[in-house]
Amino acid sequence: MGFLKTCVLRRNACTAVCFWRRQVVQKPSVRKISTTSPRSTVMPAWVIDKYGSNEVLRFTQNMMIPMIHYPNEVIIKVHAASINPIDVNMRSGYGATALNMKRDPLHIKIKGEEFPLTLGRDVSGVVMECGLDVRYFKPGDEVSHKPKSLTHAQAASLPYVALTAWSAINKIGGLNDKNCTGKRVLILGASGGVGTFAIQVMKAWDAHVTAVCSQDASELVRKLGADDVIDYKSGNMEEQLKYLKPFDFILDSVGGSTETWALNFLKKWSGATYVTLVTPFLLNMDRLGIADGMLQTGVTVGSKTLKHFWQGVHYRWAFFMASGPYLDDIAELVDAGKIQPVIEKTFPFSKVPEAFLKVERGHARGKTVVSVV
Structure with missing residues (x-):
């Protein structure tokens, strides 16, 4: 769970699940792909270096800030994130085969090369940087066009x-x-x-x-x-x-x-x-x-x-399906007052391991959220 995320807007899919609408993606450029120069600074993050129990979660302040690699990506400064049971299961190795296949479809990576691995899928924050083909978003947008009636913590609790x-x-x-x-x-x-x-x-x-x-x-x-x-x-x-x-x-x-x-x-x-x-x-x-x-x-x-x-x-x-149009429909229900986020507990970023334990114990009453900013 990092301070920043690279969100890839490829049609109806996003590496970080957040409120957004469909983005028309042009043919990738082979030259400059970002609106700004690549950064070389670092950020704080919670990562794992191996699969296992909660003790494998490790805090680092030296995770490289992600860069835009394709012109249809955006970089988000995360304000809040939520933890789902699947995140806890993935910490223990659940779904590693499919995850690595998605990351490396040619299967040329050595086993274990996915580490250090940053977990998490729900975020809400602010767009910092956009690829050159991104038209619907601009730096400063709340990611991604979240319902105005929600705080970042509330917005992060909903998408997944x-x-x-x-x-x-x-x-x-x-x-x-x-x-x-x-x-x-x-x-x-x-x-x-x-x-x-x-x-x-x-x-x-x-x-x-x-x-x-x-x-x-x-x-x-x-x-x-x-x-x-x-x-x-x-x-x-x-x-x-x-x-x-x-x-x-x-x-x-x-x-x-x-x-x-x-x-x-x-x-x-x-x-x-x-x-x-x-x-x-x-x-x-x-x-x-x-x-x-x-x-x-x-x-x-x-x-x-x-x-x-x-x-x-x-x-x-049924499984989770990433979809911009579906999130548009959900956002309309939220702004109409027909859907409200249900948050059981919010943890500070320093307490991510405690948040994982809370979700791991089960018996949820809504969502568990981590406040990042």
């Missing part, structure tokens, strides 16, 4: 969980503001970052939301708009759910044993859909390698999809 939930609900689940009225929705893991966002967007679209969380989070999810709240600690979940009407859509951010029973509570033969965010995709690649891991993943999702299709419901996996 918002886009993850949005891809599950809208892109994979097919729900939107025009077809959601009256739909019965069940959200498993409702008090976490994805869950708290999902509740709000489903209520903004006039769905009926049942939220599953622990009793101490029930007040929070009700304030966010949940119509019914089920305490998963108060007894057998299946017994509690069987007294409710079947659901049109289930969003599962818990995984594990929930998959063995949750689909039973969908409306049969009506287009009802179960979407899980807990998949073995990266684990398969870490364990089996890229080719065999992708093959095993395809077999798994295919067999499960077919099995549940014959039982009258749709089974789907």
Whole structure:
């Protein structure tokens, strides 16, 4: 987690997840690519030199400030960042195979050459420098055109969980503001970052939301708009759910044993859909390698999809999807007052290891944020 980030605006993808709109990218220049000269100064950062437990996090004041390498990049001075469970998992090596493939598609790097590695994906800050092909942003812009109603800390808490939930609900689940009225929705893991966002967007679209969380989070999810709240600690979940009407859509951010029973509570033969965010995709690649891991993943999702299709419901996996247009839609809901960031705790930059431990312990009530500036 560094003080600065290079944000690559390649169509709808960004190395740092932040609020931005689609940027038309011209053919890369082979000459000067930046609006300013390259810097040779250093910055403070939290890095890891190997995968492991929280002790691998190391603070340095001598990380080189990133330079613009392509004319469609911008450099951001980070004001705030948030930590997601995937960041904690990646600290321990989760997804290393896919990460290194993305970093080095030709596989010519030596194992371990990704270090020192800077973790983190959500940021909010100010544009310091732009590549020559960048037209939509300019130095001084708040990254990237964040909702004016939000502070940097609030803005940093939203993009990753918002886009993850949005891809599950809208892109994979097919729900939107025009077809959601009256739909019965069940959200498993409702008090976490994805869950708290999902509740709000489903209520903004006039769905009926049942939220599953622990009793101490029930007040929070009700304030966010949940119509019914089920305490998963108060007894057998299946017994509690069987007294409710079947659901049109289930969003599962818990995984594990929930998959063995949750689909039973969908409306049969009506287009009802179960979407899980807990998949073995990266684990398969870490364990089996890229080719065999992708093959095993395809077999798994295919067999499960077919099995549940014959039982009258749709089974789907969802992942985070970077998208400028989606963030535009989310920003509109934020500025309209229909979505509010849910931040459980904010840590100073000096306490990044404590912030990682907070997320690692689980039982989130919204997001954990790090104040950088």
